[in-house]
Amino acid sequence: MDPMTFSIIRHRLFRIVDEAVITLKHVSGSAITNEGHDLMVSLYRADGTLLMGGVGFLHHLTSAAEACKSIIRRFEGDIHEGDIFLLNDPYTAALHTSDIYLVSPIHHEGRLVAWSACFVHVYDIGAVNPGGFAPQAPDIYTEGFSSPGIRLVAGGEMRQDVLDTILNMVRSPEMVTLDLRSMIACNNVARDRMQSLMTKYGAKEVDGACAELVNQSEDLFRARLRELPDGQWQSRQYLDVNGETARVNLTMTKKDDRLIFDFSGSDPQSPYSINCTKWASLGGLFAPLFPLLCYDITWNEGVLRPVEMIAPEGSIVNCTRPAPVSVATVGAIQSVNNAACSTIGKMLGASEKYRNQSTAVWHANHFAIFKFGRNQKGGDSIGILTETFAGAGGARSFADGVEIGGEIPNPISRMANVETVEAAFPVRYLFRRRAPDSGGPGEYRGGTGGELALVPHKAPDGGINYVISGKGSRHPMSEGLAGGYPGAPNSYVWVKAPEDGANTPVTAAGGLDAISGTQERVSWGVYPLMGRDALYVRWNGGGGHGDPIVRDPEAVRSDVAAGLVTLQSAGDIYGVALRDGAVDETETMAKRKSIRSARLQQEASE
C-alpha cells in the first residue's frame, strides 16, 4: 500500500473515534459521562481484535475486544447489519456490571468488516446499592443486571421487549435509557463513517491498511522494548477495606522485546467487591502501558502481542464467580494499573534514553462516592462525586507532578463544576481546593490532590444519602520513585453537627477543622448526609521523585506560600527553614545536614 493512502486511512480511523466520542457526549445526559468522561469508544477488526483504541478509560480497550470476540462466538452465523449487542458480565469481558458495552458489527456490501464498541458507566444497574458500585454486595448476584451478551437492536430496530426488561431492573430508567441511546448513537456514527471510508477506498484496501497498522504497532513497540534495559522491577499495592488489607504484588520482567507482568503472590479474592476478573486485570495493566510506552504508537492488537500476563486464578486480580466485583474499577483494577505504572516508571528510569519519560504513580486511589436521594426539584438523583476523576500527577525525573492533574488511564478525565453538582443535588460545597501536603515529597514533588466538604441544602428530605467505596485511607497508593515519597492517603470524614444547634462559620481557609462537630471516619457502605452534618473528602496526591532534601529550597518556599505544603512539612521532610516568608539559607543548610546525620545513625540494613 502506498504510504499516503495508509496515512490517510490511519488518520480517518482516529477521526472516526473522535467523532463517535463527541456524539456520545452530545446525546448523554449524565454528569459521569459528560463531566467525568467515564467513557470509551474504540474500533475493532472483523475478528474482534483491537484496531484503534480511543480515548476515555483505557482499561476498557482490551476488555471491549474480548466483548467483541465473545459476541462473535455466542452469535456465530446470526450477526446482521444494524444489530447492536449489549454485554456487561464481568466474568465474560466487562470490568463491572455498571460499565455497559454496546458492541456493533460494521458491514460493508453485506460482509462483516469491523466492529465498534463503546461504554459508559450507566446511571444505575439495579445493584443492591444505587449507582453501580455496591460495597454491600456479597456476590455478583447482588450487583445488578448482568448479561454475557444480548441483542438490543436487531437490524436497526430497537428490541423494545429487551430494553423494557433491562429498564425494569434499574433505578431512574429514563436516565439509563438516555445512556443506552447515547451509546447507540455513538456506534451508529462509527459504523456510518467506517462504511463511508470503505466505500471511498474499498473494503479490501481499508482492511489491508488496518492489518498493516497492527503490524506497524507491534514492530514499533518491540523496537522500543529492545531499547529499554532487560531486568525485573517490583511493585506492591495495599487495598484496605473495612479493616482488612489485601495485597496486589507485581513483578514485571522485561527481556529483549517481551514484557511479562506476573501477579503471583497477590492475595486471594476478597469477600468485598474490590476483586477483578482476568480481563479486567489485563485492561488494568495496559491502561498505563499505552500512554507511557506507546505514546507515539497506535494503540491496537500489535501492542498486545509482546505482552504476557500471569494472574493466579482465585486471586484478587483473577477472581472466580460469584465473587463480587462492582468496585473493581476503583479497587483491584486500579491497583493493577498503579503497580504497572510504578514498574514501567522504574524501567524507564533505568534507561538513559527514556529516563525523562519516567513518572511516579499518578492519582492511585479513586474514591467512588455516589450521592442519591430526592433532589430540590422533587425528583430522584443519583450521581458520583466527579472529583474522583480530578486526580493528581506523579512527579517526573525533571519536574513536579501536575496539581489536580487527572490520571494516566484516562487522558480526558475531568471533574464537574461545583455549580453543576449543586444544580442536580440538594447540597452546597463549603470548599473545594488543592489539599496541602497531599503531593508526595521529593526533589520533584507529586502533584497535589484536593479536598472538599459538602452539606445538605434545600433538601426536601433533610439531606441525601451516599454510597462510599472508599479504600485507600490507610495506605498511600501513589508510590514515589527514586527516593520520592508516596502521595498522602485519602481521607473520608463524616462531621456530625453539634447537638446544641450552634453553627460555626465555615471558610475555605479553615478546612476540615473549621467545620463544627464531631469527626467520624467513614470508608465503606451507605451513610446519611442530613441536617447540618458535613461530608469531608481528601483525595491523594501523586508520588514524588528523588530525595526531598535536595529539592530547591525556593520551590519549597513557593509551595508553602501557595498553600500546597505546610510549614511543618517544609521543615520536617524537606529540611527547609523559612523566616518571614523567605528561605533562611544558613538554617536550611544546618537542618539538612542534621537530617543526613540522623539517617546514617540508623541501624544497618538487614
Place this chain on the structure above:
Amino acid sequence: MSGQDRISASVAVKEGQAVCAACGHDLGPATKPWKDHAQRREIPLAQAGGQAYDTGHEGVLLRHFYCPGCAALLDTETAMAGDPALDDILAERG
C-alpha cells in the same frame, strides 16, 4: 544488561556494580538486590512528616533506603511489617 548505566535516577551502574548516583558508594552487583547493601529505616507512616500521613491507622510503614556513604535517600516503600523489600534488578548481560 544491555549497556545502560543506571538502575534508577538514584542508583547508577558502574562496571556491573550498583552505586549511589550521588557519591558512587558501592551497593553490590547490579544483578542482585541493591537494597541489601543500603541503610534501611522503617518508620510508622504517621511519623513520616506532616499531618497528611497521620491517618489514625496503625501498622502501615514507610521504608527508607539510604546510601551508607552519603545518606542520600535512594528509594522509599510503603509496607506492612514483615513484607519483603521490593527488588529492582537488571538482568545478566547476555
